Amino acid sequence: MIISLEFLAKSFLIINFDVNKDDQHYRDMKNYLFLIALMVMALSTAAQELPQFSPYNYDGWEYNNPNVELSTTDIASGNIALYVDSSNRALALTSPQFDCSGINSIEALVNWNTPTFYLSTFDLSRAALTMVIEDEGHNAIDSVTCVPTTPDVSTHKLTLTLAVPTGLSKARLRFISWQANVDSFGAVRKVSLTAATAPVDMLPGDLNSNGKLDISDVTALIDFILAGSELATQPAADVDGNGSISISDVTALIDSILSGNKNS
Numbered sequence: 001m002i003i004s005l006e007f008l009a010k011s012f013l014i015i016n017f018d019v020n021k022d023d024q025h026y027r028d029m030k031n032y033l034f035l036i037a038l039m040v041m042a043l044s045t046a047a048q049e050l051p052q053f054s055p056y057n058y059d060g061w062e063y064n065n066p067n068v069e070l071s072t073t074d075i076a077s078g079n080i081a082l083y084v085d086s087s088n089r090a091l092a093l094t095s096p097q098f099d100c101s102g103i104n105s106i107e108a109l110v111n112w113n114t115p116t117f118y119l120s121t122f123d124l125s126r127a128a129l130t131m132v133i134e135d136e137g138h139n140a141i142d143s144v145t146c147v148p149t150t151p152d153v154s155t156h157k158l159t160l161t162l163a164v165p166t167g168l169s170k171a172r173l174r175f176i177s178w179q180a181n182v183d184s185f186g187a188v189r190k191v192s193l194t195a196a197t198a199p200v201d202m203l204p205g206d207l208n209s210n211g212k213l214d215i216s217d218v219t220a221l222i223d224f225i226l227a228g229s230e231l232a233t234q235p236a237a238d239v240d241g242n243g244s245i246s247i248s249d250v251t252a253l254i255d256s257i258l259s260g261n262k263n264s
């Protein structure tokens, strides 16, 4: 994205040095200054993206077992046990906080491992796994529990789906197995999460369809223009509503962001 911005800025530099100082020149100069401001914003604004929930990347996740130092290797190799420990405390795996605005549901696919030698006496209900969604203050907002139904396999695949309440902007997830105990020896082997984006009415300039306007929409719009794409494929690109796409849509979008007009 930065490369695209630099490319566009250099293009405008050339235009500004070569074109006579007529009205078009000043409009180009204004656009150029906007792009400089844009690049500053791009460098100073942290990307608002979901963390990469992957069995091979648990950076920022927490595991409340003081005897085990959480690492990606631990989770990927099946060493994360979720059970009620000897202090009757539920061990939990907790995600980092993430931006959930514009997301309407989260689905978790969990591999739950029970060693085969326990299966003959193992109570599957003990392997019930709960996913809790918490708000910014770490208050539980909602939860869902899933129980394995196939006792004849040692690895269970559970699917947990939770709706993200409207208006919740920051959230984190916790995975707990309240009913399991040490003897059940259950372990989460893999957690992979996907987020479904809420359908929203078309918001001019909201190119990534997340319901708000920010720097990522500007870079997407510039890429869209440079690619020579058809307006019909992305109606939100016509920010100023004149029926075509041009650099004026970029300045209109930046104006909208700078004025804090994020929802209309």
Ligand SMILES: [Ca+2]
Pocket: 205, 206, 207, 208, 209, 210, 211, 212, 213, 214, 217
């Ligand atoms: Ca957007």
Ligand SMILES: [Ca+2]
Pocket: 237, 238, 239, 240, 241, 242, 243, 244, 245, 246, 248, 249
């Ligand atoms: Ca336009």
